[in-house]
Structure formats: structure tokens, C-alpha cells
Amino acid sequence: MNLKLFPSDTSVLIQGMTGKEGQRMAQWLIGSGVRVVAGVTPGKGGQEVGGRPIFNTVAEARETISNIYVSCVVVPPSRVLEAVMSALEAGITIVNILTEQVPVYDVIRMREKARECGAIILGPSSVGYLQFPRFRIGYLGGEHPFDQLKEGSLAVLSTSGGMTNEIIMALARHGMGIRFAMALGGDRIIGYTLEDAILFAESEPSVKAVALFMEPGRAILSRLLDGSFVFQKPTVLFLAGAVLDRLPRGIPYGHAGTILNEDDRSVSEVRKGLREKGIRCASTMSEFLELCRNI
Amino acid sequence: MKLIEAEAKKILQLAKIAIPRSILISFKEVNFVDHCKSMQFPVLLKPQLIQGGRGKKGWIRLCESVDDVRDQITDLRQMIGDIPCAGFLFEEAVPHEKEYLVGMEPDHERGCYRATFSLDGGIAVSNVKTWPIVIKEDVTSIAVSQSIRNLFANLYDMMRSADVVRAEINPLAVLLDGSCVALDAKIELDDAATFRHPEWQMLTHLSQTGKRPSERETAYACLLERVGHRGTLGRYVEMDGDIAMVLSGGGASLVAIDALISAGGCPANYVEMSGNPDPDTVREASKIVFSKPGIKTVWIAGSFANFTDIQATVNAVLQAISDIGLRVPVVIRRDGPNAEAARADATAWGERHGIAVRFDCADVDLDESARAVVACI
Numbered sequence: 001m002n003l004k005l006f007p008s009d010t011s012v013l014i015q016g017m018t019g020k021e022g023q024r025m026a027q028w029l030i031g032s033g034v035r036v037v038a039g040v041t042p043g044k045g046g047q048e049v050g051g052r053p054i055f056n057t058v059a060e061a062r063e064t065i066s067n068i069y070v071s072c073v074v075v076p077p078s079r080v081l082e083a084v085m086s087a088l089e090a091g092i093t094i095v096n097i098l099t100e101q102v103p104v105y106d107v108i109r110m111r112e113k114a115r116e117c118g119a120i121i122l123g124p125s126s127v128g129y130l131q132f133p134r135f136r137i138g139y140l141g142g143e144h145p146f147d148q149l150k151e152g153s154l155a156v157l158s159t160s161g162g163m164t165n166e167i168i169m170a171l172a173r174h175g176m177g178i179r180f181a182m183a184l185g186g187d188r189i190i191g192y193t194l195e196d197a198i199l200f201a202e203s204e205p206s207v208k209a210v211a212l213f214m215e216p217g218r219a220i221l222s223r224l225l226d227g228s229f230v231f232q233k234p235t236v237l238f239l240a241g242a243v244l245d246r247l248p249r250g251i252p253y254g255h256a257g258t259i260l261n262e263d264d265r266s267v268s269e270v271r272k273g274l275r276e277k278g279i280r281c282a283s284t285m286s287e288f289l290e291l292c293r294n295i
Numbered sequence: 296m297k298l299i300e301a302e303a304k305k306i307l308q309l310a311k312i313a314i315p316r317s318i319l320i321s322f323k324e325v326n327f328v329d330h331c332k333s334m335q336f337p338v339l340l341k342p343q344l345i346q347g348g349r350g351k352k353g354w355i356r357l358c359e360s361v362d363d364v365r366d367q368i369t370d371l372r373q374m375i376g377d378i379p380c381a382g383f384l385f386e387e388a389v390p391h392e393k394e395y396l397v398g399m400e401p402d403h404e405r406g407c408y409r410a411t412f413s414l415d416g417g418i419a420v421s422n423v424k425t426w427p428i429v430i431k432e433d434v435t436s437i438a439v440s441q442s443i444r445n446l447f448a449n450l451y452d453m454m455r456s457a458d459v460v461r462a463e464i465n466p467l468a469v470l471l472d473g474s475c476v477a478l479d480a481k482i483e484l485d486d487a488a489t490f491r492h493p494e495w496q497m498l499t500h501l502s503q504t505g506k507r508p509s510e511r512e513t514a515y516a517c518l519l520e521r522v523g524h525r526g527t528l529g530r531y532v533e534m535d536g537d538i539a540m541v542l543s544g545g546g547a548s549l550v551a552i553d554a555l556i557s558a559g560g561c562p563a564n565y566v567e568m569s570g571n572p573d574p575d576t577v578r579e580a581s582k583i584v585f586s587k588p589g590i591k592t593v594w595i596a597g598s599f600a601n602f603t604d605i606q607a608t609v610n611a612v613l614q615a616i617s618d619i620g621l622r623v624p625v626v627i628r629r630d631g632p633n634a635e636a637a638r639a640d641a642t643a644w645g646e647r648h649g650i651a652v653r654f655d656c657a658d659v660d661l662d663e664s665a666r667a668v669v670a671c672i
Contacts (some may be wrong), residue, residue: 021571024602077488100570103488104401104460111406112429127601139602142631160546162569162598169599169630169657186545188460189401215546219403243547243556247532247565248504250297250347254529254545254567256487257403284554286658292489 097123121191127161152177186255310453346505394466458488536561543597581615600631630665
């Protein structure tokens, strides 16, 4: 399934809404005008959070309230697989998983199921998605992002949740606006990939340019270097992590997916190779903002 | 977690993949001669460590007799020195025809597994081919012999049932009768699946970097195991410098440390804690970071947080500084929920302890904050 921009009145479900993080997410989303319509926590059906009903199952929520196709999953790692499978079986087509430390095999099973159902999984370890004029899921942007950010025509896509926010806030301070921002998650294997997200941004006419953040070890880097993936719109890429060239290889740093194996190219070689391909590649935040300004 | 060869082979054996006859003895075992008696010579003597390239380094020895074993062990112990090593694997040599490389790992883009194969197994592997394995039946499309296809089917089952994230058999020996034996293997287990594998506690936990961990790295690893909190409390790696850092954000930690190095600073460590971590755990972890001798400055830095409570997190790090009694300048660059309250607390903490504290929010970027840290030295 291809992603499209969300209508601002899209109904959102939160799985795990009775938990501490779930309650806060509900409060923040509702506070920024998002239509959170219900929550799901098995065994807690009948309760309420933020004035929204809690159901025992996603299927029950969808039977009672019409037009729910987006769900945010905020449950502990060992329960993510079950929560996502039940959402997909009940007809949810876009699932955002905030939870970190979800086993790789569970993500592979979710992706198998999502392929079957024609659904999209954003995450795991995804802090969310945010789109102007006023729609978001997850925590991306903090409590009141729309007061701080600026609307524009840039799409920000990142494997790091914190850096997505760092970037959109910095862009706003420097007078640059965004159409949407998406935190894809930094795990070894994720649902919606950087490639998917870039194609989505490139297909959306209101997006004029794309700003990417990623760490070493991402599969798309070798595709960019060998020319099998080519940007169709003006794009700036911030590749962090030169420090990995000084640290032991074969183990992850920061995100589970940030690994340089023994025979991988060094970060400085990758940056050089990207620039030789004509790709605007930044090594620092200041360089990145400068490239965005001149795009 | 990466496994030593002996344990990787046990997992292969459970997955119905043949392995040579072998015995594991501990690194310091003196009476290894008795163990050898039941073996059929020649045997291979293989040190059990995480580092790759044992063959290239000449650390795998073929022994023809017990006397030979004695000499080789003495020599190897010297060469290995203080690199973490779980012991020696004595393995009967397997006469074979050919050596291949076979492996399986997740395919990041397709979201399935991927089979890898090379006709040139051994030390200098080249021409590695890959095939996506979406369903088990896909192994039938791999252009290899039937016995290797069966092995791929077993590997596929093993990846799923044992939560393996990377398996590589190199070399895979093909015998005269066409059957296969795994002569060496690397297996990495998915740390995130620890909750459903109580049996993993029995495995050998060697330093994953292949180096002897420092006192602090060991203490930090123990803390991680105790709190079982890996998603938000990341790795601690000691570095040579004098700027102690507590970084937040998987991506931002790399941006910050890159910025510090560009500004001419020398990091004392890499560490990352994020995702609204528990303040008590942050305090414990930070104490380990600050216990490194020779710290000249502390940098608390991270991205503009989406949902991490900045006040609780920064206060926990400052408490750790007080606990240790470290008296050096502190530079903080954090923003996000409760950042202004964090600034007020940090300023008051600095005045109370007579320690210079600089607190910046996101209007000062990580590059500028890194320069401020270097200026303190």
C-alpha cells in the first residue's frame, strides 16, 4: 500500500492507551487537535482515558466507531506482535509502533501480515508522523508542535526520532517550513523503510524537496552509492556518525540498526562517495541547515 | 549477542545441521591431555573468542598428537594475551571435498530473510550471492545442490525459532558423499528477544567488542543486565579522552560526538540513554561514566526531545556528579518537556556546589555547545 497525506480529521486509535505513555500520548494528540476516538487495552474495556472509550479489542473498537484505520501502538515489547497482528486482522491499515526493542522476527512476521493485508507499519521505535496543517500520530514534535513549527514544502524523513524533532525545530528557527515529517525508527528491520518514505515524498506534489537524516549501516546507502536508487526531487542527506570509524565494529551504537561490520566502508568513504555522485551530503547540523537553505 | 563458535554450533545442531565431533575446555584448564584422549587425531585447536579472522591470524592450529596440542596451547595462550576467550575447542578434522560459505540474515528492505552463498568458502570469500527468502519454499529456488538447499531450509527454521539475527557457516564442508558439515559458524542472537529465551542465561557472555572490557565497561554491562532496560539505556564504550559525556538520542548521540571531535575535543566515552529513561537508572549509569579518572569536563547533550522528561533526566545526571564528588565544569544542551525547569534546577545545583554550569536549549545547536565544552578545557 502506498501512503497518502492524511486528512486532518483522520480518526486515530491508541493501543495501550491506559498505560502511562499511552495516556500522555492521548492527551498530547487531543491537545493538538487530533481526532483520537478510542483506546484499546485487553481487559480494560469500558474504562475511559481523556474522555475516550477503551475497548478490549481493536475489532470491537472498529465495530463501534466507524472509519478507524490508523492505530498507534504503545505497549511493552513482548506485547507488540500480538497488538499489531490484532490491529491488522481487524482492518487497520496504518500502524505506528512507538515501542523500542521489538524482536526482529516479530517485525518480520508483522511485515508478512501487513503485505497480506495491504497495510503499512511505521516503526517499531518510531516516534511518529506529523503533517501540516494539523495532523500527527505518536509523540513527534512534543506537546505543542504546531505552535513552534512552520508550514512549508519540505519533507523530513529520519531513522532517528530525536533527530527528526531536532531537525524540524531547527528548520523552524531558521525560517524554513515543512509539509510533513516522519520518524521511521532506527531498528535493524522496520516496516516502512527509508526507500518507501522517499518514494512517498517524491510522489506528493506539495513536497518540493526532501531532507533525510540517517546513521551508518542503512541499506539505502549502498543503493545510493551503486546508483540503483536515485533521488527524483532535490534532496539533502545528513549522514551522522563519523565517530564510528574510531570505535569497535560489529556492534550497534545508539540504534539497533546502526552497525558497521568488519568489511563495510568507513563513514568518511561513504560520505565522499555520495558527494562524488552529486548527492548533497552533510556531516554536521550547520552544514545540513545550509544545504537545506540553498536547495 | 554474538556467540562463541562452540555455542553457535550447538544451536546449529539443534537445527539438524551436522557439526564435527568436539570438546570445549576452559582457557585455563591444565589437564587438557585427558580430554584429548577420547578424540581421534588430527584435531583442530580453536580459541573461543568473539573476534573474527582467527584463521588469518594463524590462531587455528592443526594438531597431530597430544604433545603437539601441549605446544600449540602454550603458544596460543601467549598470542591471545588478555583478549576475552572462553576456552579452546578441540575438534576432529573432517576430510572433505569442497568448502562453501552459507548464511542467513534479515533483509532490511524486503522485510524477510535473505540467504547468502559463496562457492569460495574459507578465508578469502568472494562472489557472495543472495536470495530473498519470504517463505520457506523459496529455498527451492536457490541455485545450489539439494543437500545445501535442505541446509538452508533448516537455517530458515532456526532463524525463526531461536531468534537468530545473523548466521554464517564458513566454511561449510561438502564431503565425498555430498553431505554437509559446518566446520565454523558465527551466530548472533537478537538481544530484543531475551525475554522469551530464559535458556540464554546459560550462554557464555563474552565482551562483544573482542577486547578486554575496562572496569567501567564491565560495571555498566552488569547494570544493563540487572535493569533489563536496553531499549533506553544503550551501550557504554570507553574512549581515550577527558570529556565525559551523557548523550541522549540514538541519532543525536552520534551527531553530538561527531561535533565534539570536530571542535577538537577528546571524548572519554560513548554512551546513550534515551526514550524517557528511569531517573534512578540514569543516575546509576552516569556514576559509572563519571568514575573514569582524569575527567576535565562533563557534557550532557541530546536532541530536542519529543517525550523525554528533561528535568528528571538532567537532575539524575547532576546527582551522579555529586555522588562521585567530581568538580569540573558542566555544559548542558537539552530541550524538550520541562526543559526550563531543568535549566532552573541545574543553575541552582551549580551555585550550591560551586561548579560552573552552562545550560543551553535548542537555540544553541550541538555544534556550538560542543565548542563551549572544548573552551572549558
